[in-house]
Amino acid sequence: MFTWIDKIGEIPVVWQRPDSISILENKDALKRFSRYWAILRNKALAKFLIAKLIEVDFDPTLPEEELWKIHDEALKEMKVFMSEHDDQEIIKSWKEKVKEKNLLSLKREIAWKMLKSCRFCEWRCGVDRFKEPKGACRLDHKAYISSIFIHIGEEPELVPSYTIFFSHCNFKCVFCQNWDISQIHNGDPGSPEVVARVIYHEWSHGRIRNVNWVGGEPTPNIHFIFDVLVRLDANVPQIWNSNLYNSTESLKLLDGVIDLWLPDFKYGNNDCALRLSKIPKYFDIVTRNLKIINSNGDEILIRHLGLPNHIECCSKPILEWIAREMDLSKVRVNVMGQYRPEYKAKQYEEIARPIRRNEWLEAVNYAKKLGLSLTI
Numbered sequence: 001m002f003t004w005i006d007k008i009g010e011i012p013v014v015w016q017r018p019d020s021i022s023i024l025e026n027k028d029a030l031k032r033f034s035r036y037w038a039i040l041r042n043k044a045l046a047k048f049l050i051a052k053l054i055e056v057d058f059d060p061t062l063p064e065e066e067l068w069k070i071h072d073e074a075l076k077e078m079k080v081f082m083s084e085h086d087d088q089e090i091i092k093s094w095k096e097k098v099k100e101k102n103l104l105s106l107k108r109e110i111a112w113k114m115l116k117s118c119r120f121c122e123w124r125c126g127v128d129r130f131k132e133p134k135g136a137c138r139l140d141h142k143a144y145i146s147s148i149f150i151h152i153g154e155e156p157e158l159v160p161s162y163t164i165f166f167s168h169c170n171f172k173c174v175f176c177q178n179w180d181i182s183q184i185h186n187g188d189p190g191s192p193e194v195v196a197r198v199i200y201h202e203w204s205h206g207r208i209r210n211v212n213w214v215g216g217e218p219t220p221n222i223h224f225i226f227d228v229l230v231r232l233d234a235n236v237p238q239i240w241n242s243n244l245y246n247s248t249e250s251l252k253l254l255d256g257v258i259d260l261w262l263p264d265f266k267y268g269n270n271d272c273a274l275r276l277s278k279i280p281k282y283f284d285i286v287t288r289n290l291k292i293i294n295s296n297g298d299e300i301l302i303r304h305l306g307l308p309n310h311i312e313c314c315s316k317p318i319l320e321w322i323a324r325e326m327d328l329s330k331v332r333v334n335v336m337g338q339y340r341p342e343y344k345a346k347q348y349e350e351i352a353r354p355i356r357r358n359e360w361l362e363a364v365n366y367a368k369k370l371g372l373s374l375t376i
Contacts, residue, residue: 017152019376020159028373029157032330033299036157036260039237040209044087045094046237048104048229048257053090054078055099056106064113071110071252074103078256094235107253108226115141120250121170121219122285137170137217143224144168144187146216148198150208155301155334155375158239158262162199162208166215171243172278173266175307175345182216183343192227203234210260214241222250229257244289245279251292261293261300268317272310276348287321299330301375305339306363309350315363323370332373335364 023029030037038044056074058067082090114120115129125135134140144167151163169182176182202208213225219242229238237259244263246254265286267273273282293300302322306315315335322333337360339351346352367374 017156017159019156020152023156029332029375032332032373033157033260033301036210036237036299038087039235039259042091042235045090046235047259048238049094049233049235050082050090051078051104051107051256052098052102052230053093054081054103056101056103058101058106058109060109064110067106067110067113071103071106074106075252075256078103103256104226105230107257108223108230111223111226111253114249115223118220119247120222121217121245122247122281123170123245124247135170137168137220138185139168139220141223142189143221144185145190145195146181146187148195150202151212154212157301157332157375158210158212160208161210161212161239162202162236163212163214163241164195164218166213166218166221168220169215169217169243170220170245171217173343174276174348175339175342175351177340177342178216179343190224192224192231195228196231199228199232199236200234203236208236210237210239212239212241212262218242219246219250222253226253226257244286245282246289248292251289255296258298261298263290263300263302265290265302265304265318265322266314267310268314268321272314276351287325290322290326294326294331297330301332301334303334303336304363305336306355306360307339307351308353308355308359311359311363316366319363319367319370319372323372328371328373332375333367334375335360335367337364 035044039046054074054077056070058070117126118129118135119126123136127133127135129139129141146165146167148164151161152159154161165181167181167185167187172183180186199211218225218240238257239260239262240254240258241262242264263286266277267282270281270283273279290300304315304318322331337355337357339355341352341354364374
């Protein structure tokens with residue numbers, strides 16, 4: 001295996017950004033995301049590869065509820081395995097001890113069964129995605145990919161990031177900057193074999209820091225993502241770039257797979273979310289999910305896009321909640337100031353203009369006052 005950081009000088013300049021290099025000297029970033037950086041240095045194994053080391057004897061024809069019982073025990077076994085073995089021991093186990101039937105392949109089986117009564121997200125539509133009608137995401141059982149490319153516009157910890165953009169979304173944000181792929185059918189059905197192959201190619205040539213599952217929204221495509229990961233042998237961190245409106249079931253499937261969570265935290269209350277994204281119980285669901293991920297000890301980079309005229313009702317309550325309710329030892333926050341009115345935003349007077357610099361700085365300074373660790 002190569003070490004990404006050792007190869008940094010070989011990465012073409014087009015895929016570098018000065019702050020993506022200087023972040024390697026940021027002690028706070030290195031400390032809070034220590035496992036992520038360890039994977040990049042080949043000092044730790046990506047979680048989805050560890051899941052392949054956990055042998056699970058299961059019959060794929062069993063009912064979903066029976067597979068869940070087996071899954072929960074196997075997930076506990078994985079966590080015990082990780083706690084009882086240091087990272088170097090786990091790396092040595094790789095390749096030699098990968099099991100034919102393992103925790104990752106079990107997760108894949110459950111995900112495909114869930115498509116028959118889909119509840120990947122908290123809409124819990126319950127539709128059979130092999131048939132009509134389609135649910136809130138408007139997707140059938142296929143995953144439609146809009147684009148795959150090396151992204152240099154993400155946070156410095158992530159760049160260069162290998163982004164897989166899925167079409168469709170379970171939100172209807174009136175200001176969506178990716179509305180052409182989230183709200184309109186776009187892209188072609190993905191091939192897990194091809195996606196696994198191109199990921200391996202970019203990783204093996206030292207061109208990427210991570211795999212960044214994004215959209216649209218990745219949540220309706222969990223089954224496809226597992227199809228890719230069971231075929232992938234690259235020790236590359238997996239990033240979940242999502243609105244985090246996941247069901248508890250899909251969070252459980254992703255537990256033991258995702259190395260760094262990259263959730264959007266859009267609104268500080270349910271009312272703004274319902275009006276601007278047409279999503280019920282938004283704040284309740286996202287805060288519940290953040291607590292679950294945080295309690296699992298996972299590393300999290302929370303994004304908050306500041307909206308004009310929403311600093312008091314959304315930005316400050318969000319930042320206060322993070323500071324008050326989360327163990328911050330593995331958490332960083334990006335208060336983003338790049339909002340511009342896209343899609344239908346100009347139909348809503350208070351967000352019909354770009355955010356002003358003084359509004360954004362008010363949110364940033366408030367986050368600093370609360371003691372949050374900030375990235376850009």
